[in-house]
Amino acid sequence: MSLVDGLGRSIDYLRLSVTDRCDFRCVYCMAKTMTFLPRQQVLSLQELERLARLFVGQGVRKIRLTGGEPLIRPGIVGLCRTIAALPGLRELVMTSNGSQLARLAQPLAAAGVKRMNISLDSLDPVRFRAITRNGDLRQVQEGIEAARDAGFERVKLNCVVMKGRNFDEVPALVRYAIEQGIDISFIEEMPLGDVGRSRGETFCASDEVREVIAREHLLLDTAESSGGPARYVRLARYPDTRIGFISPNSQSFCGSCNRLRMTVEGRLLLCLGQDDALDFRELLRRSPLDDRPLVEALHRALRGKPARHDFSGAGEVQVVRFMSMSGG
Numbered sequence: 001m002s003l004v005d006g007l008g009r010s011i012d013y014l015r016l017s018v019t020d021r022c023d024f025r026c027v028y029c030m031a032k033t034m035t036f037l038p039r040q041q042v043l044s045l046q047e048l049e050r051l052a053r054l055f056v057g058q059g060v061r062k063i064r065l066t067g068g069e070p071l072i073r074p075g076i077v078g079l080c081r082t083i084a085a086l087p088g089l090r091e092l093v094m095t096s097n098g099s100q101l102a103r104l105a106q107p108l109a110a111a112g113v114k115r116m117n118i119s120l121d122s123l124d125p126v127r128f129r130a131i132t133r134n135g136d137l138r139q140v141q142e143g144i145e146a147a148r149d150a151g152f153e154r155v156k157l158n159c160v161v162m163k164g165r166n167f168d169e170v171p172a173l174v175r176y177a178i179e180q181g182i183d184i185s186f187i188e189e190m191p192l193g194d195v196g197r198s199r200g201e202t203f204c205a206s207d208e209v210r211e212v213i214a215r216e217h218l219l220l221d222t223a224e225s226s227g228g229p230a231r232y233v234r235l236a237r238y239p240d241t242r243i244g245f246i247s248p249n250s251q252s253f254c255g256s257c258n259r260l261r262m263t264v265e266g267r268l269l270l271c272l273g274q275d276d277a278l279d280f281r282e283l284l285r286r287s288p289l290d291d292r293p294l295v296e297a298l299h300r301a302l303r304g305k306p307a308r309h310d311f312s313g314a315g316e317v318q319v320v321r322f323m324s325m326s327g328g
Helices: 045-057 076-084 101-111 125-132 137-150 167-180 206-214 280-286 292-302
Strands: 013-017 062-066 091-096 113-119 154-161 183-188 219-221 231-235 242-246 259-262 267-269 277-279
Touching: 013 045, 045 062, 045 076, 045 280, 045 292, 062 076, 076 091, 076 101, 101 113, 101 137, 113 137, 125 137, 137 154, 137 167, 154 167, 167 183, 167 206, 183 206, 206 219, 206 242, 267 280, 277 280, 277 292, 280 292
Parallel strands: 013 062, 013 259, 062 091, 091 113, 113 154, 154 183, 183 242
Antiparallel strands: 219 231, 231 242, 259 267, 267 277
């Protein structure tokens, strides 16, 4: 089986959120005070397993577990083990804030998680706490070191770049990635949710980030892909480290979109930057033993997958849904 949308784009990548909760409150992802979903509205582990099995059966080859922070979901290692074993799945990967990785990196690698992305927006402890509102930089760095040593096929850092907050740290973050022997991607802030300030105040385009890195390093363009939206370069002096740029505002990648997102309340988001969604939770619970209604609804919905998002250059809010609710 295969999934193809109404524009002929092949869909083989599912971002599956396992929780809307997080132990951080990052300034670009959440409001300072958040209201999280009641437990009964959250998909059970069994429902998450069923969805993963259904999507792999329809041609999905890559699943990324997201949140919120996926590692605070009870039972996460067992869920990973079950999904990783699905016949036809090429790779199970995860995005984490790193806070729980010191104790969970090795069990996750043993369970079958192939690659780990870890958010790191500053190397200054005070600034890190300000951006995350309550994060401990040392705890995250210990998690990064544990992930590096756990046996994942690849570990990558994710940094959301914001002027006036961490743009000046781009060179230091690149040096840190080189020292750790891992990759790093720089991400433009996305206009999802009202976080209490104008996004335009801090917006930083990927071209500006690349220009800063190029002052210290010769950048070699590459056609490499990790199956997502990042465009990669390698460093001439440090070829083992890849630098990625994810540019939803300044350089749309919608024409080659291969992704769907499932929120933890079971809403299938056809596009991160649009409100189009299908209520899979209602379908799951109405047809607990029969996947046919879900498969038929999925293929119908795909015919209406939007051609593109509507993010603009300055990244002002256009979707009221927070990133943590979207499956970051």
